[in-house]
Amino acid sequence: MTRLSVELLAADAPEPITSAGHAQLGIAVLVGIAVIVVLITVFKLHAFLSLTIGSLVLGAVAGAPLDKVITSFTTGLGSTVASVGVLIALGAILGKLLADSGGADQIVDTILAKASGRAMPWAMVLIASVIGLPLFFEVGIVLLIPVVLIVAKRGNYSLMRIGIPALAGLSVMHGLIPPHPGPLVAIDAVHANLGVTLALGILVAIPTVIIAGPLFSKVAARWVDVPVPDRMLPPRASEELKGRPSFGATLGTVLLPVVLMLSKALVDIVVDDPDNRTQRVFDVVGSPLIALLAAVIVAIFTLGQPAGFTKERITETVDKGLMPIAGILLIVAAGGGFKQTLIDSGVGQMILDISKDWSIPALLLAWLIAVGIRLATGSATVATVSAAGLVAPLAADMSTAHTALLVLAIGAGSLFFSHVNDAGFWLVKEYFGLSVGQTLKTWSVMETIISVVAGGLVLLLSLII
Template sequence: MPLVIVAIGVILLIVLISKFKLNTFVALLIVSFCVALTLGIPMEKVVSTIETGIGGTLGHIALIFGLGAMLGRLVADAGGAQRIAMTLINKFGETKIEWAVVVSSFIVGIAMFFEVGLVLLIPIVFSIAKEMKVSLLSLGIPMLAALLATHSFLPPHPGPTVIAGEYGADIGKVLLYGIIVAIPTVLIAGPIFTRLAKKIVPSAFEKRGSIDSLGDQKEFNLDDTPSFNISLLTAMFPVILMLIATGVKMVIGNAGTNVVFKVIAFVGDPSVAMLISLVIAVYTMGINRNISIKEITRSCSSAAASIGMMLLIIGGGGAFKQVLINGGVGKYIAVIFAGTSMSPILLAWIVAAILRISLGSATVAAISTAGLVIPMLAQYDANLALVTLATGCGSAIASHVNDAGFWMVKEYFGLTLKETFATWTLLSTITSVVGLMFILALDAIIK
């Protein structure tokens, strides 16, 4: 019965969001209350359960998420992201333009959330495709692959950041392993898949697309933007700090009483790393370029405002997750799989993939998966960082009509539904499946 109740809850969520166009956060709350009562959680404990889920989830990621959004916005508003992209494109040259787009999109994707990176990079891809007389989609697919992989695997993106907190995984290891998995995944889902897609749907590569819906784009004179080195260092600084701390911890172990190690661990903490990076960005992307504090503050405020609804949705997903845990659904699944040889990595991927296909939202799918998988983890000696990556990986699969990203790609690139399925949906599926293969391979190596 618990699984039937969850299935009905998921169906209700789909109906509320897709058919009645109800706000995702409100829909999640309604479903959380209904499922909680149906699972037998006492009425006097339902509200506290939901509050615990929202507070526990947002309490962990709000700081990292908010600071990350501000950092990305400062780099974008200063022209740093455009400087990174154009410099790499010029260095790679016309013959290797696809690889230039992959590298620049990967770097920008680490610093910025998927939608922000997409809106920022699409105009650049449009102008390059037009200038070099190449197919728009031949550059678009590598860009999308890099943005999707960083969104699915790398903190401070919401999925991996939230799940790392829920599983109790070391976020530095999630970042390190995520980069190891993301790089080959992007190469396969990007440049290599592009060649296959040209054979599957050649008509899609003849489309010119349109970015009129993005409105007037802010144009930068590259001479007026921060230098490539400064832009790259600013965007990557939190990643550098977290990787250094993780590397030291993996080699030497816990900091113990050594002050130097304690400082490294403190500075490498995701929240501290993001705060330090934001302060540096205020200088490199703002003050050093004679931009007023008022304008810098405006960029930060705009970034914070833009993630408000996303934070609520994440909180709603946390409420649903907590209901599943307190309602005993996770324990029920743990009993079903007790004694089986199925890897928790594979189970997390399967559950996340099913929820992603059903719900559309990768973030909600990932958070909901935690509620079903957490009780199982006690039975296994699982690498929590890899389980985190598997959950994010599963939540990337098969983007289709119930996902906003599907429609963004369709409209921007001027594709038909069939062409969007054969390119973007297939790309997201390849990213998910190939990513899982590399995660399993990494698990075998680490063991």
């Protein structure tokens, strides 16, 4: 996305569905979030219904016409299902094929054999960081969850001790490291150097992921001690299998989407010509949908055939893989609907308007603006794009290194305190079988640690280089 396209995106943004002032919008946000939390925690209402009601309440308090609120909510719900929902479904199928064929057992047995108890969280954060480098956060989640759950169950580890490092690795890559969409948009908006940003991003990411992953997981495990949710735990493969796929074949199948997406990112950087035939081919095969679909198709042969699966057994496996995720899809989709209602109500623009007159250092300003938009809209991408567009003029007099640090400051701020308006919050909650309070004490605190540590390291580097 070029700088021009970012500017056009802002210029073509639809008018807010309400003319409410900043104070009324702020009250509407607080009331909407409070309604969702109370309905779920006090009245034990299903999260899908709570998010739907909370979106309507938000719109009503903001003074928006109800028909426009409904349109915003359904638009956000539909776009979330079209993107994240399809990926969750394909990931669930791949996970079920891994479990039923014995492939997941093969990976877990190898990890348990190679890593001791104390090394396991470090092994998980390393695996998640490598897999998460080219993947969208949601894709990484659906690929890693079966492995995380089985390792925790078979190795008798705390779920948080294993899960938090994996989530930290994925989240840090998503927010700070190109070729993820957010950092790439910010790089283009402020005219930063991709190589310098990547190098400094890795420098910031390593200590950040260590603190938010293996180290914080010790605290998170004490705060929230929950068993592995049986409904999401892939069962052990049947003992009647013809055989078990090799570790190499299984790992290759899991990494196939990673390779395809990373190839697309590299071709985009090297070729950088949307009309080039090679780039167009990789844009297709490296898209998350095609990459995961390809992995599922390949898994039928690399995992299903060694296990002796018939056509009927493969169909049965796909059906069973999809059944447990119906509730998750609806909750995540409703989270997307709530986020879209916030955006269309003008909450993001409100944050931008308020922050225009702040007189503070550019890097801190960029971080704070991204934090505000993230808290208000729940979207890391919206926070990144909006903050980059606002602070882009400040990069004109910056050095190459400081311009790269500006990108990282925006990325760090965009990860701050994920809560009920973020679809990722509900994704983690449902996959790990947590309550809202437990998700806030683990996932949300982890995201905040990532944001604060990364932001602090960026400011520190700005004093050194």
